[in-house]
Amino acid sequence: MDEDQLGLYNKRLDLLHSKCREMRSAIQRMLESLPNNVTAEELHEAFLKSITTTSAQLKEFNTLYNSEESKMALEHAKKSRDANPKGIKPWRAKDHPDWLDLAR
Numbered sequence: 001m002d003e004d005q006l007g008l009y010n011k012r013l014d015l016l017h018s019k020c021r022e023m024r025s026a027i028q029r030m031l032e033s034l035p036n037n038v039t040a041e042e043l044h045e046a047f048l049k050s051i052t053t054t055s056a057q058l059k060e061f062n063t064l065y066n067s068e069e070s071k072m073a074l075e076h077a078k079k080s081r082d083a084n085p086k087g088i089k090p091w092r093a094k095d096h097p098d099w100l101d102l103a104r
Contacts, residue, residue, distance in 0.1 A: 009073040016070060019061045021099070026054050 030050040034043060064070060081088050093099055 008069075009076055012069055012073040013077065016065060016073075019064060023058065023061055026057065030054050 030047075030053075033050045033053075034046050038046070
């Protein structure tokens, strides 16, 4: 495997990670986008719009995750980890409290 290919895999995995982090806050964003002091009809309309937006984001993540490029990158990472597990520990969110920080 050449260095350019590894770089592409790394970029793909980073993109997947970023999109996954965005999905973690999807429900919160949906609720925050709802207006206050509006009629039930306006609230319903805003909620439907929020659902449509979030649904599109989920579909985008699903397409990205299930793409051939992502499958190849994830498979390569798994093979690499299996071949040389020394020092590679399972990732735990509790060990990285700032993992959701999008400014990284």
